[in-house]
Amino acid sequence: METSLHSIRFPGETDAYRIARDGLLQAELDLRKQTEKVAELRRTLPLGGTLKEDYLFEQVDPDHPSSDAGKKVSLSALFREGKGSLLIYSFMYGPEMQRPCTSCTSILDGLNGTMPHVLQRVNFAVVAKSPIQRIQALAQERGWNNLPLLSSAHNSFNADYHGETANGKQIPSLNVFVRREGQIYHTYSTELLFSPTNPGQDPRHVDAFWPLWSLFDLTPEGRGADWHPELRYD
The missing domain is CATH 3.40.30.10 (Glutaredoxin)
Structure with missing residues (x-):
């Protein structure tokens, strides 16, 4: 097996799992870099318009x-x-x-x-x-x-x-x-709410401060196409 990105292993994992996991890990590393790049762009935005009125x-x-x-x-x-x-x-x-x-x-x-x-x-x-x-x-x-x-x-x-x-x-x-x-x-x-989306994808414009979906994204089931939050669960 090619050199892995780190030496940590979990009980019972196979070489096939580790190869696939390393591929995902590289994608996660790339995403982390991109996330920080976007945050930096956000931090360096010029000032927008002055407040319309003191509501x-x-x-x-x-x-x-x-x-x-x-x-x-x-x-x-x-x-x-x-x-x-x-x-x-x-x-x-x-x-x-x-x-x-x-x-x-x-x-x-x-x-x-x-x-x-x-x-x-x-x-x-x-x-x-x-x-x-x-x-x-x-x-x-x-x-x-x-x-x-x-x-x-x-x-x-x-x-x-x-x-x-x-x-x-x-x-x-x-x-x-x-x-x-x-x-x-x-x-x-x-x-993002007002911009085009890919077919079947919601805007995800508030995901950055809505960790519910990030938890679901970590699972094999994912977000689920038809699940939505409720006010109460019986």
Whole structure:
């Protein structure tokens, strides 16, 4: 057998397995290099457009989780001292939707757990078009006690930054803003959602922060063509 990429072996593995695994390992090494190359390109993007307006949101008040009213907060106030980046995830839960998007809910279930770590480095918020009372009730139902949750029911943020179509359909998207010398700029959006895809392939535009699929990709079964997250599993 040709020289392997490393000397580690697992019980009972065959030469055929090791040859195939080394081929996959080389592909994984190439992917790691490409992933870092893409991340570097993302980091070196020039500044995008200045913030269209300093949007005023309603925020679920973590100090009063049962309150029917949120506190008012502007987008600029979401930037905390010493942290120059702000990520805002547009969550598919519009006022006409009976229940929230199951995929978005899966993403936020995971982000709720990791949010204390995230907020050590950057600013983060989740915004939905529904009235604050609906978002508040959902947060209590799901146990989202770490997520900064906002309602954009009274502003045009979702429409302006492509979390909503012209006819009011909600879109899952992540936008990144930065503050430089007192000015706020848009710098990144998950635009894979709007680009062409291969036949049978979904956009995968939010996979980078949705580890569910990465776990499935490690298995022989893969993602599965017909499986989708649910709000509950009986």
